[in-house]
Amino acid sequence: MKGPEVLRSHAGVLRTRVGACWPGSHAIFRGHDLHGELGAMDWLELYVFGITGRRYSDQEIRLLHGIWVMTSYPDARLWNNRVGAMAGSARSSAVLGLSAAIAVTEARIYGGGPGVRAIDFFLRAGKAVKAGGDLGAFVRAELASRRIYGYGRPINTIDERLPSLIPLAVSLGFDKGRHYEMAFEVERILLKESKPFLRMNFAALTAALAADLGFSPRQYQLFNILKTLAGIPPCIVEAQCLPEGALFPTPCDEIVYEGLGARSWVR
Amino acid sequence: MSDRPTERIHTRIWREEPEADNPFAARAAYCHGYDVYGEMVGRARWVDMLYLLLRGEAPTPAQADLLEALAVGLANPGPRDQSVHAAMSGGVGGSTAAASLMAALAVGAGRYCGAREVFDAMTVWAACGDDVAAWAGRIARFDAGPVDIWPDAEHPPGFDPYGVSTATIVRQLLTRLARIAQTPRLAWLAAQRPGIEAEVGLPLAFTGVAAAAFADLGFSPGEGEMLFLLLRLPGAAAHALEQQGYGFKRFPFYPVELVESGAREET
Structure with missing residues (x-):
C-alpha cells in the first residue's frame, strides 16, 4: 500500500494496541484494566510501562525514581524552571508555565x-x-x-x-x-x-x-x-507569590545594545 | 542601592531609552536602529517588521511582497492539517488560547508537513549555495544526521510522501510566488518541477515551496523554521475558536478498534 491509500486506510478510526477508554465503563492500559489490575500501580511504574510496554522490578522502579528526584532543582534561574516561574510572575496559567518549561527542557545543551x-x-x-x-x-x-x-x-x-x-x-x-x-x-x-x-x-x-x-x-x-519536572512547580508557586512581574525585572539600562545606531525609517 | 553584580541581557535587535522617572518604562524603542513607535508604526507593513527583526535590515519591496504573499499562503493549513486539528482539540474542550496555539506549534513543528521539514529542506538549500540545480539530488538523498530529539526523516523534505501528483494549490502558490522578483530558487522550482519531482520520486509539498521562498528571502534554516511556525498560527487560532463555538458534540470522537496488546513497540 502506498500514496493516499495509506492515509485512507487509517481514516476515521483509531486502531490501537496501547489502550483506550470506554466512558462510563472502563479503561484499558496496554492490555490491562486500569482501574482493576493496574489500579494500585506506582505512578512512575505506570509511566514507564506506558512508554515501553515492559514491567519493571521494584529495584528498577526505585532507580528510576532516584534519577527523577536527584535532578529536580527548585532554582528559578535554571532556564527551564525560569520559564515556569516567569509564567507565574506574569500571572499566566501555572499549567501553561509547566508545559512550556517541560518543552524547553528538550534542549540541545542540557536535558x-x-x-x-x-x-x-x-x-x-x-x-x-x-x-x-x-x-x-x-x-x-x-x-x-x-x-x-x-x-x-x-x-x-x-x-x-x-x-x-x-x-x-x-x-x-x-x-x-x-x-x-x-x-x-x-x-x-x-x-x-x-x-x-x-x-x-x-x-x-x-x-x-x-x-x-x-x-x-x-x-x-x-x-x-x-527528570527535572519536580523542580518546576515550586518555582511557579513562589513566583506567583511575588508582586506581579517582579521576577527578574529588567530596567532599560540592563539591556546591552550591540546593534546599529539610530536611522530613519522615513524615506 | 544594591552592590550586587549586574546581570545583563545582550541584544543587537532592540534598544530602549528609559523614561526619566522610571527605568522600567521606555520613552523610545528602536528595532535595528529604527524608531518603532516614532516612525515605523503606521508606515511599516507587518512583513517589514518580521523581516527586519530576523534579518536586521528592511526588506526590498520585492522581498516584502514575497513574504506577504507567502504569509497569506501559509496562514491557514486548514482543519485537515494535524497542527490545526491539534488547535481545534484545544478549542473544543475549552482549553486556554495559549494551549491551543502551543498544541498547533508542537504538532506543526515536525518532519511531516511541519517546520522541521522546512528546516531540513533549507539546510539542503544552504549546502547547495549558488548551485541551485544540485538541490533535487541532495534532497533525494537527504540524511538527517545522528540521532537527536527529532524523529528520523521518513521522506525527502519538502515533498509529499503520500502524493500522487502535485496538489493544485501547491502549484498555484509556487507559480504565484515565483513571479515575484529576486526568487531564483522558486523560479527554478517552478520551471523544473516535473523533472525535480521525477528525480525525488514524490510531488512537491507546501513545505518545499516555503523552504525555497525563505531561502530566496535570505533566511537561515533556523529563521525559516521559526517563520513557518509563526505564519501558520492564524488558521490554528481561528479554527480553535470556531470549534469552541460548535462544541464537542460536533467534533469527531473516532471509533476505536483495540488490536492485540502486549506487543512491545520498538521505537
Missing part, C-alpha cells in the same frame, strides 16, 4: 538533547564492543566526527548528582551493567586523551543505566525529559 544522544552513544558503543571492537578506538572515532554527550558540563565540570546516583545504583545492584561500567571506562579514556574538562556527568550515567534497563533512545527521550 532532552544530551540524554537522547548519550543513550544512542552507549548503545552503539556497546554493540561495537560486543562485536569485538575496542572501546578506545570507538571513542576516538566518535570524538573525531561529533561531540560525545554526557561528558563535560556548562557552568561547572563537577557534577554534584553523581555522588548520590552512584551509591543508589550500587545498592540496587545496577553497577555491574555493561553500559554502566562503560560510562566510567569512557571517562577514563577521555581523561587519558587529555580532555580533563570532559568528566562524566549525570546525563551519561543515567543514559547508561537506562541502556542497561533496555530503553531505546526514543523510549528514553520520554522518560528522561521529566
Whole structure:
C-alpha cells in the first residue's frame, strides 16, 4: 500500500494496541484494566510501562525514581524552571508555565538533547564492543566526527548528582551493567586523551543505566525529559507569590545594545 | 542601592531609552536602529517588521511582497492539517488560547508537513549555495544526521510522501510566488518541477515551496523554521475558536478498534 491509500486506510478510526477508554465503563492500559489490575500501580511504574510496554522490578522502579528526584532543582534561574516561574510572575496559567518549561527542557545543551544522544552513544558503543571492537578506538572515532554527550558540563565540570546516583545504583545492584561500567571506562579514556574538562556527568550515567534497563533512545527521550519536572512547580508557586512581574525585572539600562545606531525609517 | 553584580541581557535587535522617572518604562524603542513607535508604526507593513527583526535590515519591496504573499499562503493549513486539528482539540474542550496555539506549534513543528521539514529542506538549500540545480539530488538523498530529539526523516523534505501528483494549490502558490522578483530558487522550482519531482520520486509539498521562498528571502534554516511556525498560527487560532463555538458534540470522537496488546513497540 502506498500514496493516499495509506492515509485512507487509517481514516476515521483509531486502531490501537496501547489502550483506550470506554466512558462510563472502563479503561484499558496496554492490555490491562486500569482501574482493576493496574489500579494500585506506582505512578512512575505506570509511566514507564506506558512508554515501553515492559514491567519493571521494584529495584528498577526505585532507580528510576532516584534519577527523577536527584535532578529536580527548585532554582528559578535554571532556564527551564525560569520559564515556569516567569509564567507565574506574569500571572499566566501555572499549567501553561509547566508545559512550556517541560518543552524547553528538550534542549540541545542540557536535558532532552544530551540524554537522547548519550543513550544512542552507549548503545552503539556497546554493540561495537560486543562485536569485538575496542572501546578506545570507538571513542576516538566518535570524538573525531561529533561531540560525545554526557561528558563535560556548562557552568561547572563537577557534577554534584553523581555522588548520590552512584551509591543508589550500587545498592540496587545496577553497577555491574555493561553500559554502566562503560560510562566510567569512557571517562577514563577521555581523561587519558587529555580532555580533563570532559568528566562524566549525570546525563551519561543515567543514559547508561537506562541502556542497561533496555530503553531505546526514543523510549528514553520520554522518560528522561521529566527528570527535572519536580523542580518546576515550586518555582511557579513562589513566583506567583511575588508582586506581579517582579521576577527578574529588567530596567532599560540592563539591556546591552550591540546593534546599529539610530536611522530613519522615513524615506 | 544594591552592590550586587549586574546581570545583563545582550541584544543587537532592540534598544530602549528609559523614561526619566522610571527605568522600567521606555520613552523610545528602536528595532535595528529604527524608531518603532516614532516612525515605523503606521508606515511599516507587518512583513517589514518580521523581516527586519530576523534579518536586521528592511526588506526590498520585492522581498516584502514575497513574504506577504507567502504569509497569506501559509496562514491557514486548514482543519485537515494535524497542527490545526491539534488547535481545534484545544478549542473544543475549552482549553486556554495559549494551549491551543502551543498544541498547533508542537504538532506543526515536525518532519511531516511541519517546520522541521522546512528546516531540513533549507539546510539542503544552504549546502547547495549558488548551485541551485544540485538541490533535487541532495534532497533525494537527504540524511538527517545522528540521532537527536527529532524523529528520523521518513521522506525527502519538502515533498509529499503520500502524493500522487502535485496538489493544485501547491502549484498555484509556487507559480504565484515565483513571479515575484529576486526568487531564483522558486523560479527554478517552478520551471523544473516535473523533472525535480521525477528525480525525488514524490510531488512537491507546501513545505518545499516555503523552504525555497525563505531561502530566496535570505533566511537561515533556523529563521525559516521559526517563520513557518509563526505564519501558520492564524488558521490554528481561528479554527480553535470556531470549534469552541460548535462544541464537542460536533467534533469527531473516532471509533476505536483495540488490536492485540502486549506487543512491545520498538521505537
